[in-house]
Amino acid sequence: MSVHPKEITDLVRSRYEHGFVTDIEQELVPPGLDEDVVRLISRKKGEPEFLTKWRLKAYRHWITMDEPTWSHVRYPPIDYQAISYFAAPKNQDDAPKSLDEVDPKLLETYDKLGIPLHERAKLAGVAVDAVFDSVSVATTFKTRLAEAGVIFCSFSEAVREHPELVERYLGSVVPQRDNFFAALNSAVFSDGSFVYVPRGVRCPMELSTYFRINAANTGQFERTLVIADEGSYVSYLEGCTAPMRDENQLHAAVVELVALEDAEIKYSTVQNWYPGDENGVGGIYNFVTKRGDCRGANSKISWTQVETGSAITWKYPSCVLRGENSIGEFYSVAVTNNHQQADTGTKMIHIGRNSRSTIISKGISAGQAQNAYRGLVRVMPSARSARNYTQCDSLLIGDRCGAHTFPYVEARERSAHIEHEATTSKISDDQLFYCRQRGLSEEDAVNMIVNGFCREVFKELPMEFAVEAQALLNVSLEGAVG
């Protein structure tokens, strides 16, 4: 069975829908990075001294580090001195108290993206902390959360209102020196989200943040910190789209999760940043460090991600399973098309007794894209009866793309039980034929097969995300099939 090449070319060329730029005034720090810039960022945000010192320590270490080259991605060298490290909407002093006060142009941007902030938030029962470039400008549902005692705010606000929590947990999962991009983020992070769920509280709604990258030439350095205190539960949703740009934009976020005894954190991501055009020009460079620490006994951290965007994705959401009986999960769908490159996976570090982890990774590669799974399962001698199951499958669409698997398994405990399986194949002609025979169009058949392939991951997503993710997948792969 074959598809006409012309048809494929047309469909593969389907444009990025969300490509537009909102023109609003921005306050920019001139490009370049040195200690003064780090101090300036800290001062502009009115941060306490410990944080300024913390940033400087990170910066001083960062300048001694080399950019990592081990991943299976290729990109021109990034000039870190050509990036502007701080951008905030102009009228920051009189920050809006409610949606009505928000710059209408901002709201317009969200509308274009199909995110009716207030309506959707209300209807779906979702609290949205929308991050526009670097500074949070709108937060909803605060009151309801406050009643439950949940703190959900921008990172800067947390620094002002809850410095003791920030000081205690910041960098305790991803230290400043962790890696090149984490160190950079630690030095210059602009804003992000902060969540604290107190002891025994089940967060009454799913928390959600929409990230946007907007101003040209500003790298975005988000910092997210989620703390689930003993016996609490929180589900956090992160999703994003970005306007079309010709220049590559650097994104180096850090996400830290802390789950104390009996706590559970569910972290879901739909990532749809601008992947570059069909010739591989432009697109976001996404170098993210995400790590969760199952610090207490019986704690659980679950990562679910759907990665369809970005020119380069370099991302390994990990779990440190410190607590006894702690559980780590990683469910991932990564789609690359055209010239996209993804090197993504997870690390499960088993330290506690009876710790368990599950890894389900689905990679789909089309066009001339390169899609790599890179994972580590490490069982330390203390992790008696640890258990891991890993399954990573790749689907190839077209003969010019690549799918790669680099799993590391390191076992130092004999009672551990580790299984790893991986397969790579294309959509089989038999499957397609079967569907076509039953009257499905080729396009529908492919969508159905691909969605089936990703099903195990999608079912882990919260409802509204699952719908979005499926639609996204279909758009991302439209016609790339033969």
Added chain:
Amino acid sequence: MNATELKATFDASLQRLAESDGSRAARRQAMAAFTRRGFPTRRDEDWKYTDLKPILTGRFDPLPGTPSQNHRRSTLNRLSSLELAPDTPQLVFVDGQRLTIGDSPGLPPGVEITDRHTAWQRIRSIQTEGQFREYPLTAINTAFSPDCTLIRVDANVIVAQPLHLIYLGGAAVNSAEQARLLIDLGANSRLCVVQHFAARDGGGWTNSVTQATQEPGSELTLHRLQEHAEEHFHTELLDVTLARDASARLGYVDLGGRLVRNDLRVRLAEPGASCDISGVFLAARGQHVDNHTRIDHIAPHTTSDEAFRGIVGERGRGVFNGKVVVHAGARGTDARQSSDNLLLSERGEVDTKPELEIYTDDVKCAHGATVGELDAEQLFYLRSRGIDEETARGLLIFAFANDLLRRIEVPELRKRVVTAVAGHLPDYEHWGGLL
């Protein structure tokens, strides 16, 4: 022994090494490449889990002298214990040099060992800077190897008997055995080789390089059995290139050695080529065994099947890194790979990394890796039938290994290997007629 010392030794002895075999250019090129590359360290991704420091700090002499008469005699005395069957043709190597032994059976018709000039010409024609960068120890072998053996099988010759190659390292204390072998199989020929490493004296280093080139339709079976003394170091590269419809069956068994690193490179260069690889190793008492394989599917419709099984006991460490690369255009590739490991001790470690790199869509590739201890249910089954714990464990471990060992085609070799593996297990003498 560091890179600078090696270079000095090399410069001082090149004249002697290359005296009569025309190897000067090849050796020089290798040494130059090694000087640029240096010893691999754990910072190299391919050496992440294996540290060569014990070899570097050992005072190995890369240039072993000619074996003494005494050693020669004792070597010959050991041979009878290593022989497979009395009429099996065999070649014996001591510290990398081939010994001529009077009464051993001659080579079968159609099989020839070329002169050393031809062999070195061959080496020079295939060696590249890239190869030395990837396998720096191969460069050391090329620079210092005292001998080089090229076995050639004419087209359409089916060699019925296996060829037994016995390597007895360690003529002198701290000697480094640089063994070098080339195998050329003519079109539609068939050959079975048993490469048998058994260095007796502890503390030596064997660094072997074997390169096989297979013409269309040829079949190579190569069993590599490593039974070094437990203090011995072993590093090797086996590099096999297959033409159209050629097939290779490669089997590794590692029982001895303190630090073992096996590199395997298979190039399925033309359509229809296939390879079948299996490996079994035991690592206990501080042994470190690293199997590092790379299979390149370069042409369409090539197949590979790879299975490694490791048994890791007290303070042992087993490492597996298997890479399958499916090149663009290699459609119809079928590749399977598995790495299964029994981790039986509190202080053992298993590091396994099965990798796939795929650049075309019409492929079927799968790999699997497992690490764990013996299955409690299987143990219970045996116990419930009145078998004591020790024996039950021994039987299960043996069965785990035997899944692959039974693939060994040479009956005498299979028997030897099976007995040797079982000999490492508890209570083996009570198994009665089970073997």
